[in-house]
Amino acid sequence: MPGFTTQRRLAASELKVGESRVWINPDPEVAGELSDAITREDIRSQIQSGNVKAKPKKGNSRGRIRARAAKLAYGHCKGPGHRRGAKGARSPRKEQWMTKIRAMRKKLRELREVGQIDRHAYRLLYRKSKGGEYRSLAHLNSFIKAKGLARGE
16 A cells, blocks of 8 residues: 555645544555545545545543542542652641631631620630631630630520
């Protein structure tokens, strides 16, 4: 079977694909017709007759990525051998702080709105939270309970 270099180049141009995506019919009976096709018009007629086609685009399968994502959601595949970056890079201190302070401020707002703490207690607790006095939301709650700042209880 001849190389069909010129035909492949012209077909790629006509089909608006790369040369590697041009499919040429391997049938020896058609080979004579194809080797005579040296103009763009000849190539267009071969495309019409189905002797020259564009192969479909190839894609990358996402199956393996989905399987890994499912495992990661469970907390698997996260051991020391898979970690790149220090502890502070994987979970920056600032992000930890933002998560914690937002949770505390939300809780304080809720307590103030339902009337469990008055606005003076709210301001006091808000400032102490901002100053980093409480390790967590649970710590804040235990402080409120210990100091008897909540009215509803």
